[in-house]
Amino acid sequence: MSEENLAENRDEKAKKIQHPKGKLSAYERIDLLLDEGSFTEIDENVVSEENPDGEAVITGSGTIHGRPVYVFSEDFSIMGGSLGEIVAKKILRVMDLALDARAPIVGIKDSGGARIQEGISSLYGYAQIFKKNVEASGKIPQISVVVGPSAGGAVYSPALTDFIFQVQGIGQLYVTGPGVVKTVTGEDVSYEELGGVEAHGTKSGVSHQICENEEQAFEEVRYLLSFLPQSSEQKPPVFITEDDNERSVEILDNLIPENRNHPYDMNDVINNIVDDGEQYPIQSNYALNIITSFSRINGNTVGIIANQPLDFAGVIDIKASEKAARFVRFCDAF
Structure with a gap:
């Protein structure tokens, strides 16, 4: 079976899991973010023994308004989007490529956190990603789009990026879930109350933009990037305006x-x-x-x-x- 057919089969399986939850698949999200037909997948053949048909993240490059960007999209349909050694390596590779190309990196977050089956290897992977976030800080724009749970270890990386877009009703950021909170404090709290848009969009200020749905989130990411340079070494794009710069207001x-x-x-x-x-x-x-x-x-x-x-x-x-x-x-x- 060709790589294209493998990707299509994987996407169909993901849709059956994601759509009933009111969420898009990892490939659908990439299609919304990037210019039509511009996506090139990277490391699609890098898999683990547990997931021979594809790991819990899709990585690649494409364009937005004709300018290069790099992207990784976590796939919740595979082991809850959990991060193991292979997933971490794929994310680190695409971040390195973005740094080398001096181009923005967009992370689409939908993950239950560390893959406990892999123990310390998973936690080490997170540590390496955090380190890479810091290395890229101030050099290339880093954007996180929270379109599902970003739980446990998965919550820290977005907070180290420049901008966080969070989707109402499905995007949550929290270190521990309601079950742990109930055990420790005795308090009943929902996922949305714990880490939803109200908590982080209006109270903590962790999220920069609150979006009603995924389509709006990716459209706004594209709009934001129109204001930004590719890197700290370049200038933002200049737009033609009909406004008279000497007009009287x-x-x-x-x-x-x-x-x-x-x-x-x-x-x-x-x-x-x-x-x-x-x-x-x-x-x-x-x-x-x-x-x-x-x-x-x-x-x-x-x-x-x-x-x-x-x-x-x-x-x-x-x-x-x-x-x-x-x-x-x-x-x-x-």
Whole structure:
């Protein structure tokens, strides 16, 4: 059987497991992320004795808006997407290729964590992935898309990446599940309460973007990458705009109220300054008293940080400080 037929058979089996749960298969997710027909699988023949037809991750390269990216997509239909020695090696290889090519890496997360059957080998694999995340930090954009459980050892790597997209209802990030919490504390808690979008999108600030479904998540990843350079050694793409860079923005003359006790929406200021009134907010559901977003001025990408008077009068508290500092750090690196 050809490699193409093997991939098709594997995908059909995965769909039968994933679709009833309201989730897509690993291959379907890659197809949504990348430009049509651009995906080239890497190490498809690297398998283990337990899974001779394919391991619990699919790795490869492709393009987004014609620019190269590397991707790994965890396959929950195979041993719960658990990470063993072979899975770790495949992920590390594609991360190395992304670093060598100075191209972004996108990790699609759907894993129950370490493969306990492999013991210390699995934990060592996680340690190597964390180390590689740190090595790539500030060099190439690292993006995580949480479209299933990211549990146990699988939860740490996303937190080391630059941006986390989390899908409502199916994407969860937690170190230990509800069963362990119940045993230790006696508290009943659901997976969603423990590590869902409410916990990480609005309270902890771990997730940068909350998405209603997988299609939205991958469309937003593509949009985010349009603002970013391929690496810290390159410049972001320049877009043609019809806005006159010498235009007068008269609305700004009367936007700020004379009464200091009356708030106003800082987004009105931003949207009237940037190209085509277009901005892409980051962590828009967390620390609402400060705005962090990507936009363009005269076709060039800019990072925007602004106090938001509509929330807590725009004062800077701990959460706002952390949100802004992390955004500044990313902009400084790239």
